[in-house]
Amino acid sequence: MNPLSFGIMGLGLALFANALPLLGVGATPLKEGGHSPGKTVAVVGSLAGAITLTFFALWFIIKAPFGLENPVLVRLQILFASLGGKFGLLWIGVTIVQILGWDMRPVGTMCLFLALIHVIEMIILPTLVPVDLNIILIEVVFASYVLVLLGFWAVTHGKIAPKPVGWILMIATVGTLYIQFVASGVVPLPGG
Numbered sequence: 001m002n003p004l005s006f007g008i009m010g011l012g013l014a015l016f017a018n019a020l021p022l023l024g025v026g027a028t029p030l031k032e033g034g035h036s037p038g039k040t041v042a043v044v045g046s047l048a049g050a051i052t053l054t055f056f057a058l059w060f061i062i063k064a065p066f067g068l069e070n071p072v073l074v075r076l077q078i079l080f081a082s083l084g085g086k087f088g089l090l091w092i093g094v095t096i097v098q099i100l101g102w103d104m105r106p107v108g109t110m111c112l113f114l115a116l117i118h119v120i121e122m123i124i125l126p127t128l129v130p131v132d133l134n135i136i137l138i139e140v141v142f143a144s145y146v147l148v149l150l151g152f153w154a155v156t157h158g159k160i161a162p163k164p165v166g167w168i169l170m171i172a173t174v175g176t177l178y179i180q181f182v183a184s185g186v187v188p189l190p191g192g
Contacts, residue, residue: 005184007056007084010049012176014091015148015169017045022155022166039098046095053088057081076128083121086114087145108156115149118142134182134189141175148172 020026026038059065060081066073093107122142129135151165181187 003056003059005180005186007052008176008180008184010052011087012173012180014045014049015173015176017041019166019169019173022162022169043095043098046091046098049091050088050095053084053091057084057088060084072128079121079124079128086117090114104156108153111149111152115146118146118149137178138183141179144172144175
């Protein structure tokens with residue numbers, strides 16, 4: 001069984017839930033002195049991403065679903081664990097910062113490093129699998145994740161307004177649906 005759909009579902013939820021407050025949705029508390037509904041949704045989404053992506057990464061490390069004999073498949077498992085682990089750790093950090101109300105800039109700075117790691121992972125992926133339409137579409141979605149990471153850095157450091165970053169997260173959410181349902185194998189590949 002492949003946990004890709006489960007892990008990516010949490011990523012999609014985290015992206016969507018954090019896009020909403022950036023777009024100004026739920027910014028006003030329901031009662032005076034109450035919490036912002038947008039912040040509450042963001043925390044729940046961040047926590048969902050943290051849990052599912054960490055599980056996804058650990059599953060590829062512990063279970064080794066592609067086996068341990070084929071060196072290419074072992075490297076692909078390591079790449080998947082790195083992808084899931086990178087985002088799982090990010091969303092753990094985001095959740096903690098959101099709950100405690102800490103300064104988000106260190107998380108934004110971390111996103112710059114994660115963007116670099118993600119670009120390296122994007123370069124490695126086509127060396128491990130045959131490049132077809134599915135891999136091209138996955139790489140397009142992955143490129144949107146680079147924009148998300150750079151957007152988080154920019155918004156937390158006052159380099160860009162929140163709304164454009166919210167829209168980047170929404171676009172990445174839509175792309176994530178492709179990975180969640182098609183690339184994971186839940187729905188047959190286009191033309192397959």
